[in-house]
Amino acid sequence: MSFLPWWQRYPERLQWEISELQALGVVCRVDEEKRTENQTVVMELSVPGVLTGTAELNMTAVFPDYYPLVPPKVFAADLEMPHHLNPFSKEVCLLGTPSEEWGTNGSLAQLLRDQLPEAIRAGLSDDHEGAEWNEKPQAEPYGAYYTTYASAAMVLVDGSWSIPEDAVHGPIEIRLAGPLPGPDVTAARTLGGVVAVGSDTGQTYATLDNQLQELLEGQLVHGRWSRLTSAVNVDDARAIWDAGQKADSSGSTREESYQGCRIQVRAVLFPEETGPRKVSDGWAFVLKVRGAQQQNNKNKNRRGGAPRPVSVSGGADQYHLLRTGRAGRSDIRARVPEHLPLATKKVAIIGAGAIGSAVAVHLGRAGVGHLFVIDADVLEPGNLVRHSASFDGVGLLKAAAVARLVRSVAPYTQVVFNPAYVGGSRPQGEPDPLRQISEELRSYHLLIDASADRGTQRILATIAREIGIPYLSLEATNGAWGGMVAYIGQDSSWCHSCLEWFRFDKTIPDPANSPVAYTQPVGCAQPTFTGASFDLEEVSLQAVRTAATQLSAGDGSAATPGFDVAVMELRNEAGERTLPTWNGYNLTRHAECTAHP
Ligand SMILES: [Zn+2]
Incomplete structure (x- = not known):
């Protein structure tokens, strides 16, 4: 395979795509700067109301490097829909399983004509039944859209838990092992498992199965959890931490010593699509690591022995969003x-x-x-x-x-x-x-x-x-x-x-x-x-x-x-x-x- 850009490998193809779009009444402009600098075809589109089913819509199409073996992606920055739209990237989901439903002789114009009206109709629908339009029923768990997860870090929960709806916050215990998350994606993993989700009056609502707990290692860390009415719509660990803290009227997390650093943990619980037409509890975990300076001071006071590991963040606190892993019996056997x-x-x-x-x-x-x-x-x-x-x-x-x-x-x-x-x-x-x-x-x-x-x-x-x-x-x-x-x-x-x-x-x-x-x-x-x-x-x-x-x-x-x-x-x-x-x-x-x- 020669690594020419696709518009050179298939010389007629770009012009064909443009004419097809024009025939459909879509105004399009290729961003020539991006084509030269990034070797990527990005098109700004103005899609008429007859296709969107609502008003005229500005969209952006991105043609992947291996187009037309895989389909172009379409983004709509101005669109707000509860379904079929990535809330952060604003990619519109036009094909249920893109690589199966796309044929190599397909065009962007075809996608817009055949898929877009139905995608928007379903995407705007309030109920899950109305939101279904692909043949395969599919959940869109909000947590899957976050992109700022720390690499090689996960906290295990059980997908079958049901925390009483009137329970809104309380203590959470997590067994945590491994180094603190860092930029090295090949580093050893950080793995946590929720050992107890509790109430401030001493009840325990949920705990991981003992069989699974036996596989967990590390240190018991005490944090707080709180329930949110909807997922945090900002793809950022700090924002999720703040939302969790705000919803936790009666408690604050306490610092614990972990791997030579001072850490705190917060979990948020929010309604999330976990199956087709099924909404249950989604989890997000944020690990806060206090800035390095106090650590350095303590190190200076220590005499002899090996130096303590210190975080290298400078003075600022770090917030790490930890991926949630569903590890219950039914999650694994599903x-x-x-x-x-x-x-x-x-x-x-x-x-x-x-x-x-x-x-x-x-x-x-x-x-x-x-x-x-x-x-x-x-x-x-x-x-x-x-x-x-x-x-x-x-x-x-x-x-x-x-x-x-x-x-x-x-x-x-x-x-x-x-x-x-x-x-x-x-x-x-x-x-x-x-x-x-x-x-x-x-x-x-x-x-x-x-x-x-x-x-x-x-x-x-x-x-x-x-x-x-x-x-x-x-x-x-x-x-x-x-x-x-x-x-x-x-x-x-x-x-x-x-x-x-x-x-x-x-x-x-x-x-x-x-x-x-x-x-x-x-x-x-x-x-x-x-x-x-x-x-x-x-x-x-x-x-x-x-x-x-x-x-x-x-x-x-x-x-x-x-x-x-x-x-x-x-x-x-x-x-x-x-x-x-x-x-x-x-x-x-x-x-x-x-x-x-
Ligand atoms: Zn015999």
Whole structure:
């Protein structure tokens, strides 16, 4: 791609845009100064009343660098509308999803003719129904329009909170960690979480879920919150602070020491569109940092020790607007509504290796309420090539590394782990770890066997059958050329031994297997199979799909259970890569199987 300005890449295009506008009765003037200096086409437009549906309107169109691959933007500085208009930039929202609704042969004139009248009609409408005109219902949360947020700084709230409407101000407690916001956008983050929203009479209206609070670190900071009748219409932290203070008749914030500075915190609560046709509480947080001078004086008086960090703002107080993050259970799970039933389910995973770790992470993300991870191995650096854990898990038990990982990606999934070695011969005199684990598993909804070991599979399938819980096993072949996922339900007519018979008689074909020998990395006690994480993950993903479907079944939201056994091929007979192919099999009891009671 050559980086000529678009009007040189498409020499006719600008003139065409101008003639189209003129044909529509729009008076337009290209700002030649901006075209020369900024290499941007900016047009001043005078749009007649027949298009705006009201009076003649002065507008500005800005053609982006990559026009016409993406549409021009239109601004109306004189317009006031509650919807479809950015209150600060004054950009008029003409297309619901610009990159989908814009075609590269479109023109600004077309946009104005086809979209503008309806956008203004809907934008001026008082009620939310009238304000809808794009096919996709969409909320316009006011907080999303602020641009002066401190970088890499956020305060977590729960979107499901409802603060009583007659409550107007009170104390707020925020657990805050990280450096004070500064100009360095790559700096460590500042993360806060609202631990308590209270009243001046000692009531607590809202608090973040304990599960989430466990992930928060740092210092408890005491501030004030106040309710505003509408969002602050100035994009500025100081203005929001002042509005909050004005609305807080009975309280003032107090300074606290944080990171060697004196800080205060204020939160404001205002009505905000948080869903289509839905208005609820929006939050904005302002962190005030007292100017540096007093800090410097204190430093001079200190004797010995490391110098205190000082802010470098000069004498003026700083105000930082902190982004609001919605981190409640329903906020996080809203993206996977199909699998809400998983929130009450308990799943045990035996084997926290490459396939087991991926299964655990995806189940956590899908919203499984409780995971039990069992594995005796330690995470080696070399495991990272296909284990889901990251470097900060190296040296931990794999089960612990996976537990930590799941907690960090799925804050509302409880994770416990056990370093039991399952499937081998136990040391003399040691109790059988499986005996105790089996007792615990009785309350579980699924046992996932990611041991990838035939002997262990026999043991675990037998235990699952005896205690009456479903069993799901997954395995990949050497080289990750193929894999298999098998699901044996509680009421299944066939058993794991039947599956072995079906594999033996080739009713179920063995998935492709790399002829390359196992590899034994230096220092490892046992050879390990070869194979890349992106191939292995295909097996894990299918296992998770099966688990999520089965666990959601019966709660009215699941699809059909699918197949008992699924076999995947990633290579053809010549060993060349193919698209992943899955074949499903439904089984009944094998005639030769003697394992049934
Ligand atoms: Zn059987």
